[in-house]
Amino acid sequence: MPSYQPKRPLTLRDVSEACGVSEMTVSRVLRNRGDVSAPTREKVLKAARSLGYVPNKIAGALASQRVNLVGVIIPSLSNMVFPEVMTGISEVLDGTDLQPVVGVTNYSPDREESVLYEMLSWRPSGLIIAGLEHTDASRAMLAQSNVPVVEIMDIDGTPLDSAVGISHRRAGRQMAEAIVAAGYRNIAFLGTQMPNDHRARKRLEGFEEELARHGLSLVDREFYSGGSALLKGREMTQAILQRSPETDFLYYSNDMIGAGGLLYCLDAGLDVPGKIGLAGFNGTELLDGISRKLATMDACRLEIGRRAAEIISGKHSTGTAGGAFIELFPTLQPGDTIRKI
Amino acid sequence: MPSYQPKRPLTLRDVSEACGVSEMTVSRVLRNRGDVSAPTREKVLKAARSLGYVPNKIAGALASQRVNLVGVIIPSLSNMVFPEVMTGISEVLDGTDLQPVVGVTNYSPDREESVLYEMLSWRPSGLIIAGLEHTDASRAMLAQSNVPVVEIMDIDGTPLDSAVGISHRRAGRQMAEAIVAAGYRNIAFLGTQMPNDHRARKRLEGFEEELARHGLSLVDREFYSGGSALLKGREMTQAILQRSPETDFLYYSNDMIGAGGLLYCLDAGLDVPGKIGLAGFNGTELLDGISRKLATMDACRLEIGRRAAEIISGKHSTGTAGGAFIELFPTLQPGDTIRKI
DNA sequence: GAGCGGTATGTGAGCGCTAACAGCGGGAGA
DNA sequence: TCTCCCGCTGTTAGCGCTCACATACCGCTC
Structure with missing residues (x-):
């Protein structure tokens, strides 16, 4: 591992110098975007790998105004319901370049507000949030933010944008x-x-x-x-x-x-x-x-997570404008603890 | 809500124009950093609130080279053990300006590698990762990254940096x-x-x-x-x-x-x-x-999460250099399913 | 061999913010 | 009166990347 310099964080420039092409070309290779000839691509990949270069998404996101993060705001991770929603979300998002980022509110509206603020400050490309009840400040932030929002779990109320859930x-x-x-x-x-x-x-x-x-x-x-x-x-x-x-x-x-x-x-x-x-x-x-x-x-729960993720990732064809509104219907499982009629 | 323009994302400049000070002053107010007179501070906060401005951390992080994120990489959320570790981590991090971001590997080394790559590309200020076993590529990335790493859960092996766990x-x-x-x-x-x-x-x-x-x-x-x-x-x-x-x-x-x-x-x-x-x-x-x-x-589990977060947040005074190594000792709870001797 | 379309690469500007420093007024001390 | 310093505010220059565009070069056709 040739790391002569006293550890300085690597940049695109380091990779580009290491293999004699422009930064732009390296960027193109690492993102699989635009045409790059096979030999150049190989050369760049080899250099990037040998240096151990990891792109800086902060800079990339700022330049491209695109962030591959989806915020997921849920009340809790310790009861079994939300992990399963997360599973549904991950299942769908794994097929895209999007990444979920979870925030936990502990059922507190104030914490929800601050988690939301924190998330929006990273300009995610979508937001999935449990429930339809939010503080006025939260609603205002969401409205202002211009980020697609899916409210999940519940549909007894008025969604801000899209909603997936049961009554x-x-x-x-x-x-x-x-x-x-x-x-x-x-x-x-x-x-x-x-x-x-x-x-x-x-x-x-x-x-x-x-x-x-x-x-x-x-x-x-x-x-x-x-x-x-x-x-x-x-x-x-x-x-x-x-x-x-x-x-x-x-x-x-x-x-x-x-x-x-x-x-x-x-x-x-x-x-x-x-x-x-x-x-x-x-x-x-x-x-x-x-x-x-x-x-x-x-x-x-699984289905709710899946559908929400599909809406965010654009897989759900929502007519054109306006949010999707998806009601799911739970089924009663009588088990062994209700008398058969 | 005075939003005359056709929705354009707000920037510091919008706030600064709205209240007649420089961008820098707004930035100082919003981050509570440096001296700002009380009246100016009020004016800025009022303007920011009424516009519904949410700072762009992407730009902030790029400029300051500081990211208030801590990556947490765990194998699963669906068995009850990791949520509890998360609780311990959150407990400690809530007292700082750091935020956990979780990644799930499903016990797959390859997924761990890609989750790690993704996380490092956001240049987090710390990383907590379950286990001591990682692919060579993962180890190389971590070494190169210069990010403090705490390996948790297990101490039967050689940590990369810090470790907290049990044998x-x-x-x-x-x-x-x-x-x-x-x-x-x-x-x-x-x-x-x-x-x-x-x-x-x-x-x-x-x-x-x-x-x-x-x-x-x-x-x-x-x-x-x-x-x-x-x-x-x-x-x-x-x-x-x-x-x-x-x-x-x-x-x-x-x-x-x-x-x-x-x-x-x-x-x-x-x-x-x-x-x-x-x-x-x-x-x-x-x-x-x-x-x-x-x-x-x-x-x-709770204690492991807490200790790991303390190391990352610098609360744990680790002599000076080098990683901390914390072994915890589980206690046997005989319950009712082992014969009393 | 001029003109064309296509592929492969490079160039300059700028994303929104913050670090570092520079300015400016005014009260205290010489 | 002249500094000197302090509290407050503004200015300049990037952070590391990507966008939009410009350029170079190739093989074609007519």
């Missing part, structure tokens, strides 16, 4: 319908205590709406925050069953606490789904392997 | 020691089929070494790839117990498949830990809530 309100209603149809009447809800988890909120609203249509209302509810979801599910379930023994159905805001609840019920020797039914939300594959399969509803 | 070999040995001490003799291993998961490999090597010291060897082993870990754990366990009924201990390469195995054993009514013991690896908090607590070994 959580409808998902809640559907689940309520199935539960009521199966004959359960004393239904409790167990969820996370997160004022900014708008999707969980909308599911619960839809759920209660549908119950109301049948003249029912929740017999009890329990919220938690932090800690191991499985354990919390167990604890909350015990609390509810102790406090409201008439409960015959437990609706959880996610599969993880639902699984905790299910394990509790099984350990306690309760008759599931005869005496008591359970359902979660997400379709978390992770949990396949528990003796009884929890009723749930697939949130189309 | 997986030793972890394997320790677990074997505990198992043998508890009187188990017919021990099987269940793990992932991933030639590039060097840490799992080293754990197994350490484990077998220690068994050998006691004149023992594995009675059986089973590997999987893909699918739901919980379910795979269940299936593999069943397979092993059918094939090698004399097995009295199951050592899993991670807690998730371990939990699947545990659920299988409990469902099958086996006497745990009397007739058969189980142990995993990671200390996955996620799984608290299963009726029986799986024996495991905490991998210090």
Whole structure:
């Protein structure tokens, strides 16, 4: 490795001098753009490799006004849902020259705002952001930025530009319908205590709406925050069953606490789904392997990620102008924890 | 929102014209650098806000030769271990002006190489990368790049620069020691089929070494790839117990498949830990809530993330030159699935 | 052999910002 | 009164690359 100089960062000029062509030609070779003769190309590549040259995208992006980055702003990485969205995004982006960059907000609108500011300051060529609810400042930034935006996960609201997601309100209603149809009447809800988890909120609203249509209302509810979801599910379930023994159905805001609840019920020797039914939300594959399969509803996470990435990468032919609006439809997976009708 | 012009991206000049000072002064205000009088500062901030100006970090980084990005290269986001490392990193970086940017390799050395190339082309001010094993090209790039590098998770090998992690070999040995001490003799291993998961490999090597010291060897082993870990754990366990009924201990390469195995054993009514013991690896908090607590070994994930970020952000006072080398020591959590001695 | 189209290469300007330094006014000290 | 210095602001010159264009050269045709 011939590095005589005291380490100075390499530039295009170093490569061009090393192989006797102009910087422009080196640039063309390294980007595969424009015509370069085969021998020249070889010569340049050899020189670049032997020097260990890595192009400076900062300079390149400034000069070309193009950045191959796509910002992805999500609330969390620690529940299983967003990694799967990321997988969908990566799958599609891997086929392009675009690269995802993730930012995590921890469900805080203020953090979202600052993550957004930070991202926009890198002038990404697209932005994928979870949810439809943003601060005024965030909306203003996005509008001003001129960057294509896809809001994902949720479609109950008004998108800024494009949107891909499911209706959580409808998902809640559907689940309520199935539960009521199966004959359960004393239904409790167990969820996370997160004022900014708008999707969980909308599911619960839809759920209660549908119950109301049948003249029912929740017999009890329990919220938690932090800690191991499985354990919390167990604890909350015990609390509810102790406090409201008439409960015959437990609706959880996610599969993880639902699984905790299910394990509790099984350990306690309760008759599931005869005496008591359970359902979660997400379709978390992770949990396949528990003796009884929890009723749930697939949130189309992979597909949401894919579609969003397709819109950004221009693969989705959106008529002409204006944003795309894609509603996906989750399917109810009754599992083994709802009585068959 | 006064945006008369047909949307043209805003620059410092727009802000400076809007408030009648030089670009330099605006730049100083927006970066909180250098002396600016209070009234000027206010005027500038007001103008910037009302225009919705977001600085262009690409240009800024090029001019200042400083980038507030830290690359984080990890094999996967879908098992629970790396998100926790990320949490540790974020915790520390949030107190600085640095921002993590993650890249995922899917345990492929070639992908690692290309992710690395991509990252280095943004000239990050630090790099955190999982593992000590990299392709020659990767090592060359890193050496050439002049970027501080912290290799995390593993310390059984020679770091390029700094390293923070645990000895997986030793972890394997320790677990074997505990198992043998508890009187188990017919021990099987269940793990992932991933030639590039060097840490799992080293754990197994350490484990077998220690068994050998006691004149023992594995009675059986089973590997999987893909699918739901919980379910795979269940299936593999069943397979092993059918094939090698004399097995009295199951050592899993991670807690998730371990939990699947545990659920299988409990469902099958086996006497745990009397007739058969189980142990995993990671200390996955996620799984608290299963009726029986799986024996495991905490991998210090949070702490590893924190320490690595501290090194990059310069909070860790590393004597003077040369990389830091930090070994952490996992603790064995016997849980309820190893016989008490 | 002048004119043409095409391929392969080079040239100059400038992307939006910041480092370094230069200027400018005014109060303190000689 | 003349410095000297300090707090504030402006000026100049790039950072390393890419764009748009200019140029050189080749083999053709008519």
